[in-house]
Amino acid sequence: MTNDDKANTANTANTANTANTAHKTHEANEAAGAELHPVVAELLARSHRLGADPRNTNYAGGNTSAKGTAPDPVTGEEVELVWVKGSGGDLGTLRPEGLAALRLDRLRALRETYPGVEREDEMVAAFDYCLHGKGGAAPSIDTAMHGLVNAAHVDHLHPDSGIALACAADGEALTKECFGNRVVWVPWRRPGFQLGLDIAAVQRANPDAIGCVLGGHGITAWGATSEECERNSLDIIRTAEAFLAERGRPEPFGPVREGFEPLPEEERRARAAALAPAIRALASADRPQVGHFNDAEVVLDFLSRAGHPRLAALGTSCPDHFLRTKVRPLVLDLPPAAPLEEAVARLKELHAEYRAEYAAYYARHAAPDSPPMRGADPAIVLVPGVGMFSFGKDKQTARVAGEFYVNAINVMRGAEAVSSYSPIEESEKFRIEYWELEEAKLRRMPPPKPLATRIALVTGAGSGIGRAVAHRLAAEGACVVVADVNAEAAGQVAEELGGPDRAVPVAVDVTSEEQIAAAFREALLAFGGVDLVVNNAGISISKPLLETTARDWDLQHAIMARGSFLVSREAARVMTEQGLGGDIVYISSKNGVFAGPNNIAYGATKADQAHQVRLLAAELGEHGIRVNGINPDGVVRGSGIFSGGWGAKRAAVYGVPEEKLGEYYAQRTLLKREVLPEHVANAVFALTGGDLSHTTGLHIPVDAGVAAAFLR
Incomplete structure (x- = not known):
C-alpha cells in the first residue's frame, strides 16, 4: 500500500x-x-x-x-x-x-x-x-x-x-x-x-x-x-x-517490531473493549470524558513499526493537531499478547508518569498570566496491535481528536520519508495550547448540558417508554446506546437522535448473556464506557392464574427479571472498572406493588425487579453506583407492550374499548391525567441529571396517583 x-x-x-x-x-x-x-x-x-x-x-x-x-x-x-x-x-x-x-x-x-x-x-x-x-x-x-x-x-x-x-x-x-x-x-x-x-x-x-x-x-x-x-x-x-x-523511502517508520503486529480483527476489537473501561478511567481522572476507538490500518501500521515510540514522543506539530490531541499521546509499551491485567497495570503506571510530565511541561513554560492548567490526562492513548483511543467532552470531539492524530501520523510518515520529522519547539506548543485567545474561545462556549460526557444504554429503546427515555437522555447531552430486540427499530431511533456521534443502535435479546455482553462491547467501542443503564425491555402476559402456563411464566421472567439482572450485572462490571460511579434505573411498575386481577406473571416479575433495585442499591453503593426504580402505570399511548396485545387484554378485563383504555386509566387516578412515555422519561432524567445525587434505592411512582400503589 x-x-x-x-x-x-x-x-x-x-x-x-x-x-x-x-x-x-x-x-x-x-x-x-x-x-x-x-x-x-x-x-x-x-x-x-x-x-x-x-x-x-x-x-x-x-x-x-x-x-x-x-x-x-x-x-x-x-x-x-x-x-x-x-x-x-x-x-x-x-x-x-x-x-x-x-x-x-x-x-x-x-x-x-x-x-x-x-x-x-x-x-x-x-x-x-x-x-x-x-x-x-x-x-x-x-x-x-x-x-x-x-x-x-x-x-x-x-x-x-x-x-x-x-x-x-x-x-x-x-x-x-x-x-x-x-x-x-x-x-x-x-x-x-x-x-x-x-x-x-x-x-x-x-x-x-x-x-x-x-x-x-x-x-x-x-x-x-x-x-x-x-x-x-x-x-x-x-x-x-x-x-x-x-x-520518499518505502518504510519511513522502520521495520515491523516482532510481536507488535496487529491482532486479528475479532480478537483486536474484543481486546479494545476489554481495555476501554480502564483507559477511559485514566483519561477521566481530571474530568469525565467520552471516548472513540479507531483501528484503521494506518494506526495499526504505525504502532507496529520500530519508530513509533520515538515519533510519538516528539508529539504533534500543526496547531490544529496538538490543540485537540495535546502535545503527545500516551503509548502502551507492551505487545498486544501481554496478559490483560499486566496491560492495565502498565497503563496505570504510564498514566501517572504522563500526568507528572505534563505538569512539568506546564511549569516549564507557564508565565504569571498564563491560564491555569486545564488537566493532565491524555487525549490520545495508543495501544500497539489494538488501535487508538481518543477522548473529548463529547463523541464528536473525541472522534475528531482521533482524526487529527491520524493526520499527525500521515505528517510524520511524509516528513520521515524525505527527511526527519521535526515539530516546532515545545515552548511554542505551549504558547499555542495556553494562548489567551484559545482560552477566550473556551469561555465563549455554552455551558455543558446536565448529562454531557455520560454514556447511557437503554434496553427496549426501539419504541414506547424506552424510545422516550433515549430521546430525553440525548436531549440532555448523553450519548445513547439504543438497545432493542428489533434491530430496525433501534436503528431508526438512533437516527432520530442524530446518528453515530450521538447514538448507536444495538440488536439485543436480553435473555441472552452473550448478546448482552456483545451490546456492552459495542457501547465500549462506540463511546469508551457506560455510565447510565435503563432496564426497560419487557413484555406483558396478562392471564388469570389457571390460564397462565409455565412457558408464560418463564418467558415473562426471562425477559424482565432475568434480563434486568443480566444487564445490571454487565453494567456493574463496566462501571466498577471505570471507577466513575454510575446509575442503573429499572422501569418497574405500579403492578410490583398493587395486586391487580389476572396478572400473576407480569405482577410477580415487576415485584422481582423492584427488589432487585433494593438489593443492588445496597451492594453497589460503595462503588458510587446508584440504583433506582420508576413505577409507571397506564402508559398506553406509544407503548410497544400495549400495542402488542396487552392493551386489548387489559381493556377486556376492565370492560372498556381498547381505544379508551388510556382515558380509563386516567380517570381512576387522583390527578385524572393520562401518563405518557415522556413522563416516565422525565423521571429517569430527574434521577440521573444530578439534582438527586444522594438518592439510591428509591422507587418513584409515575402513575398520576394510584392510592392503592402508594409506597409505604
Whole structure:
C-alpha cells in the first residue's frame, strides 16, 4: 500500500462524514443563493469543495476568504470587503453566518497602529472595529493573513502533505526542491497579525508565486479568481503528495517490531473493549470524558513499526493537531499478547508518569498570566496491535481528536520519508495550547448540558417508554446506546437522535448473556464506557392464574427479571472498572406493588425487579453506583407492550374499548391525567441529571396517583 493509499484509508470515515454534510450544506446554500452576495456564494462553494476532501485540510482546520464590494449600510456607497471563515468553523460545512465580513480599508489601516509581535494578541479585538454590518462569525486569528495578502481570493489549509514538508527538518530546502520558485517557504511563526504581514511581504517579493509553505503549520495559496485560488491550493497539495510518494523511502517508520503486529480483527476489537473501561478511567481522572476507538490500518501500521515510540514522543506539530490531541499521546509499551491485567497495570503506571510530565511541561513554560492548567490526562492513548483511543467532552470531539492524530501520523510518515520529522519547539506548543485567545474561545462556549460526557444504554429503546427515555437522555447531552430486540427499530431511533456521534443502535435479546455482553462491547467501542443503564425491555402476559402456563411464566421472567439482572450485572462490571460511579434505573411498575386481577406473571416479575433495585442499591453503593426504580402505570399511548396485545387484554378485563383504555386509566387516578412515555422519561432524567445525587434505592411512582400503589 502506498503512502497516499494509507492516508486515504485513514480518512475514509472523515471523508464520508464531512462530504455528506458538506453536500447537504451546499444544497441548502444553493436554495438560498438568490439572497447571497455572488462573491459569498462563490466562496462557500469553494470552501465546501476543499473541505469535503480530508487530503486538503483537517476538520475545522484552515480558512478561506474572498474580497469584493458591497454597499455601506449607512452611506450606501460601495466599499471593499473581505469575507473570511470565522473562528471555529469548518470549511466543509461552512454557512453564510460562519463568515466574518470586514471593511478592507479599516483592516489594512491596522498596519499603521500595529504595536508589534509582543502585543499582537490585541489585534483580534481590533478586528471587531473593522466589521461590516450585523451578524456573522467572530473574526479568527488568521484574518490578517487574508486581508493583508494582495489577492482577491486566499486559502489557508492544513493538508497532511503540506504539513509534512512544513515539519521536515530541512523543510525549506525540500520546499524549494518540490516547487521551485512557485511556492515560497515562510519560517514558523505563531498565527497572528505578524504572520499576515510576513506572508504579504513574501507575496510582494515573489510576484510569480502561487502560495507558500508555513513552517510547522500548513500552506497558503492565493489567486485573482476563486477558480485560480482553488486550482493553486490543489496544485500545492497534490504536488507535495506526489513529491513525498516519489522521493520518499518505502518504510519511513522502520521495520515491523516482532510481536507488535496487529491482532486479528475479532480478537483486536474484543481486546479494545476489554481495555476501554480502564483507559477511559485514566483519561477521566481530571474530568469525565467520552471516548472513540479507531483501528484503521494506518494506526495499526504505525504502532507496529520500530519508530513509533520515538515519533510519538516528539508529539504533534500543526496547531490544529496538538490543540485537540495535546502535545503527545500516551503509548502502551507492551505487545498486544501481554496478559490483560499486566496491560492495565502498565497503563496505570504510564498514566501517572504522563500526568507528572505534563505538569512539568506546564511549569516549564507557564508565565504569571498564563491560564491555569486545564488537566493532565491524555487525549490520545495508543495501544500497539489494538488501535487508538481518543477522548473529548463529547463523541464528536473525541472522534475528531482521533482524526487529527491520524493526520499527525500521515505528517510524520511524509516528513520521515524525505527527511526527519521535526515539530516546532515545545515552548511554542505551549504558547499555542495556553494562548489567551484559545482560552477566550473556551469561555465563549455554552455551558455543558446536565448529562454531557455520560454514556447511557437503554434496553427496549426501539419504541414506547424506552424510545422516550433515549430521546430525553440525548436531549440532555448523553450519548445513547439504543438497545432493542428489533434491530430496525433501534436503528431508526438512533437516527432520530442524530446518528453515530450521538447514538448507536444495538440488536439485543436480553435473555441472552452473550448478546448482552456483545451490546456492552459495542457501547465500549462506540463511546469508551457506560455510565447510565435503563432496564426497560419487557413484555406483558396478562392471564388469570389457571390460564397462565409455565412457558408464560418463564418467558415473562426471562425477559424482565432475568434480563434486568443480566444487564445490571454487565453494567456493574463496566462501571466498577471505570471507577466513575454510575446509575442503573429499572422501569418497574405500579403492578410490583398493587395486586391487580389476572396478572400473576407480569405482577410477580415487576415485584422481582423492584427488589432487585433494593438489593443492588445496597451492594453497589460503595462503588458510587446508584440504583433506582420508576413505577409507571397506564402508559398506553406509544407503548410497544400495549400495542402488542396487552392493551386489548387489559381493556377486556376492565370492560372498556381498547381505544379508551388510556382515558380509563386516567380517570381512576387522583390527578385524572393520562401518563405518557415522556413522563416516565422525565423521571429517569430527574434521577440521573444530578439534582438527586444522594438518592439510591428509591422507587418513584409515575402513575398520576394510584392510592392503592402508594409506597409505604
